[in-house]
Amino acid sequence: MxxxxxxxxxxxxxxxxxxxxxxxxxxxxxxxxxxxxxxxxxxxxxxxxxxxxxxxxxxxxxxxxxxxxxxxxxxxxxxxxxxxxxxxxxxxxxxxxxxxxxxxxxxxxxxxxxxxxxxxxxxxxxxxxxxxxxxxxxxxxxxxxxxxxxxxxxxxxxxxxxxxxxxxxxxxxxxxxxxxxKGALWLRISLFGRSAHGSMPQLGLNAVEGMMEVIALLHRHALEWQATDPVLGSSSLSVNKITGGVQTNVVPDQCTIDVDIRTVPPLAHGPLLREIEDKLQEIQRLHPDYRYQVDQLLDRSxxxxxxxxxxxxxxxxxxxxxxxxxxxxxxxxxxxxxxxxxxxxxxxxxxxxxxxxxxxxxxxxxxxxxxxxxxxxxxxxxxxxxxxxxxxxxxxxxxxxxxxxxxxx
The missing domain is CATH 3.40.630.10 (Zn peptidases)
Incomplete structure (x- = not known):
């Protein structure tokens, strides 16, 4: 045998x-x-x-x-x-x-x-x-x-x-x-602006440049809710993918980032996602011509x-x-x-x-x-x-x- x-x-x-x-x-x-x-x-x-x-x-x-x-x-x-x-x-x-x-x-x-x-x-x-x-x-x-x-x-x-x-x-x-x-929460955040000729950027609304402010906001917010567990380690946030723009002489009207968030207790994904959406709404109030969209790609507890x-x-x-x-x-x-x-x-x-x-x-x-x-x-x-x-x-x-x-x- x-x-x-x-x-x-x-x-x-x-x-x-x-x-x-x-x-x-x-x-x-x-x-x-x-x-x-x-x-x-x-x-x-x-x-x-x-x-x-x-x-x-x-x-x-x-x-x-x-x-x-x-x-x-x-x-x-x-x-x-x-x-x-x-x-x-x-x-x-x-x-x-x-x-x-x-x-x-x-x-x-x-x-x-x-x-x-x-x-x-x-x-x-x-x-x-x-x-x-x-x-x-x-x-x-x-x-x-x-x-x-x-x-x-x-x-x-x-x-x-x-x-x-x-x-x-x-x-x-x-x-x-x-x-x-750790838990994993993957988000896709899209920012919509307005295109224009690259020689006249004042006529457009640059989504790539606007996304820079969103990324900075995410990292600031991550420091606020960071948590550490003695066994599982520390929470983290990383922007791991970005797409936007058409060509060099066109002001981009859209930019998208994929965000990888890893969580440890006591962080919960539902409240965390709502906090991020609230922060984005604060930016939109300051820049009302932009439009944001948040899609959840993955949610692992x-x-x-x-x-x-x-x-x-x-x-x-x-x-x-x-x-x-x-x-x-x-x-x-x-x-x-x-x-x-x-x-x-x-x-x-x-x-x-x-x-x-x-x-x-x-x-x-x-x-x-x-x-x-x-x-x-x-x-x-x-x-x-x-x-x-x-x-x-x-x-x-x-x-x-x-x-x-x-x-x-």
Missing amino acids: INVRNRGFAVPFLQRLIQVNTCNPPGNEHKLSLLLQDELRELGITSSISNVEQGRSNLEAVIAGSGTRKLMFCGHLDTVSPWSAAAGSYPPHGAVIEGGRMYGRGTSDMKSGLAAMLLAAASLHQDGIRLAGDLVFLATAGEEVDSCGARLYAEQHRHDLPELDGLVIGEPTGSRVAVGH VVYTDPGQRLITTALEIAAQQRRQGQAGGPDEEAEGDAAIDVTPVQGVPYYTDGSVLHDNGRLPVLIYGPGDHRLAHQPDEWVDIEAFLESIDFYRELAIRFLGKAEE
Whole structure:
């Protein structure tokens, strides 16, 4: 019988995932859903695919246990765009192995975490270990842009999410236990003026120059509402895209900026958006010929789980034991319990995850844990450490066993 946790199976399995191009846009995640379904079928596990839109889908598999407890392993199928040949040394979908690393788009973010969670679940089925609860594996489409897959799942399973007892997101954390992430609010602000000949600017209303005042206002306002959380870090505001103007000799009548706002408690997105709109109205009263428009592009809530929650304490115990095993170079003979608890403080991650869509309005404990390094995400020559990937399979497997328990014989 094939051992799915064995290097000879697990590493080529991850390579096959990396070699499937699921760069978003457009995503094309359905190709990977079909590959995973075929792999699961070979291992004797039934799965279902839900279409999100043309060429895009989610995949779900349930390792049924006894009892009513439920734990979900969740990861996304899509990646960001590939790097150019000039930017990197390795092909984005080559899954090249060199120096103990696998290179490719999605190796860190987050096909390594996705593969490890699937293999962990499959190993339990393969070994005949019946858990005292259901283990749900969910692979989603579209996390890198709009979480379309997670949103569809949440809509289709709105009566099932309250039945979950824990959610594990396999995003890159460098094999560290993370308990949450900042919220994300993306805004598109458009300013409309009046065009004129570039030689007679007094006859127009320059939207690009007017937008400079809006940007300055946003940064001043960000200083007023800035907040800091000991785990999640500080709030931030960044103007990351600007478009405007037609050509050099035409006064621009329109300018648009995209603003990325990251929030931590106690900031709330609704009141914050209203404050920004109020500030813009103050400018408009001073410059009544301008017209403003604010569109919300993305709204992802803060995710935070109390470190005392059982899902987190269990994860800390397992992570600490794996570290000691690695340092000793052999099995850890210490008993489970307080001696195994990690003394390293828990952390947050800077990016947002599908957890903000699936955490049932903050009720559900969320653990973020993955073998990748978030600093490599979206970068040229993205890679994952192969040993970290293999260790994460054992981590997820042990987490499911300890959190759900084994069914009584």
